[in-house]
Amino acid sequence: MSRPRDRKSADGLLPRMEAIPGKRQTLYRYHPPGANPISLGHDKIAAIRKVLDLLGEGPDHGTVKWVWESYQKSKRFLRLADATRTDYQQCAIQILDRFANVQIGTIDAPMVARYVRIERADAEVRANREKSLFSNLFAHGIDLGACKENPAKHVRPNVEEPRTEAPDAAVLARFLDWVDKQTPQRRIVGLAARYASLAGNRKVEFLDLAWPQIDKAAGKIRIKRAKQRGKKRGEVIEEIDIQPALQLCLDELEAIRPGKECLYVFPTRDNNAYSDRGFKTLWSRIVLAAIEAKVITQETRFTFHDLRAFYATQHKANTGKLPDLHKNPETTSRVYDRNKVVKRSSN
Secondary structure, rough: OOOOOOOHHHHHOOOOEEEEEOOEEEEEEOOOOOOEEEEEOOOEEEOHHHHHHHHHOOOOOOOOHHHHHHHHHHHHHHHHHHHHHHHHHHHHHHHHHHHHHOOOOHOOOHHHHHHHHHHHHHHHHHHHHHHHHHHHHHHHHHHHHOOOOOOHHHHOOOOOOOOOOOOHHHHHHHHHHHHOOOOOHHHHHHHHHHHHHHHHHOOHHHHHHHHHEEEOOOOEEEOOOOOOOOOHOOOOOEEOOOOOOHHHHHHHHHHHOOOOOOOOOOOOOOOOOOOOOHHHHHHHHHHHHHEEEEOOOOOOOOOOOOHHHHHHHHHHHHHHHOOOOOOOHHHHHHHHHHOOOOOOOOO
C-alpha cells in the first residue's frame, strides 16, 4: 500500500495507516486486511493509540481501565438511566483505584470476593453496586475478547436488609409543616416530599415534572414511569388522579414558584429542573437542619425514597390492596409494603 512518505503528517505512522492532508487538518485512517478503511480522526497520537488497541498492542489494552473506557461508549451503557450511569461512574472510582492496570482476564472469582467482602467491608451495600458494575465490565470484556468468563457471577452479594419502617404519619406531618415555614426553595423541596407521599412517584420521575403534564380539567397528572426495559422503555405512562390533598400541594407550588412563566413544578432558583445530585444535597441539608431543630430525631429520620413506601403502605391500609408501582407486583410487596397489620376476613 502506497503512502505519501514525503509528507510530514505521515511520518511515524504504523503499518497500514495513512494520512490524508486536508485544507485545515489531516485525516488519519487504518486499512484492515480485506476490509474498508477505518477513520481514526484528526489527532495523530490518538490515531496511533487506536490502532495499537485494535492490534492488541496498546499499553492499556485488556486492562480494567481500558474495558471501562470502552464500556462507557457502548450502547448498553448509554441505554442506562442517567442516575444509573452516574452511580456507575462513582462505583468505577473505587474499582479503578485497585484494578485500573490489572488485565481483566487475570481476575478470578476469589479476587472479586475479596474485594466485595474484605476490601469494601466498611461499605457493604456500596460494594454490591460495585460488584454489579464489575459484572458488566466482565461481560463487556468478553465482547472485546479481553476475558473469557464473568467471575463476578460466582460471587454472592453482601446481605442487604431492606428497610422495614415507613415514616410515621405524625412525624412526617410535623416535618412537612416545619419545612413549609423555611425559605421558598426549601419549601419547594418540602412540597416535593409531600407530593411523593401522596402520589408515590420516584424522585427521578417528577424532578422535571412540567405544568403541561398536569391536566386540571381532567384532574390528572401524567408521568412516564422510570425503570422500564425493552420495548416498554419510556412508554408506560402513569396517570394519577388529583385528590384534594394533592391539589392543595399543587396550589401551594403554583403560589410560590418564581414567576408564572416557569415551566417546572419543582424549580430551582433559576427556574430549571433539579438535577438528582442537587436535589439530594438540598434534601440532606433540610433533614440535618430538622434534626438540629428537634423536629425529627436520628431514630425517626427517613429517606426520600421512604416516602414512596409511605404512599404504598397508606394505599393498602385505605384500599386493601397495593398500588401498581412496578411491572412485577412482588417487587412492590417486598420493597414498599411496610404494613405491620394484615387484614383479612374469615370464611
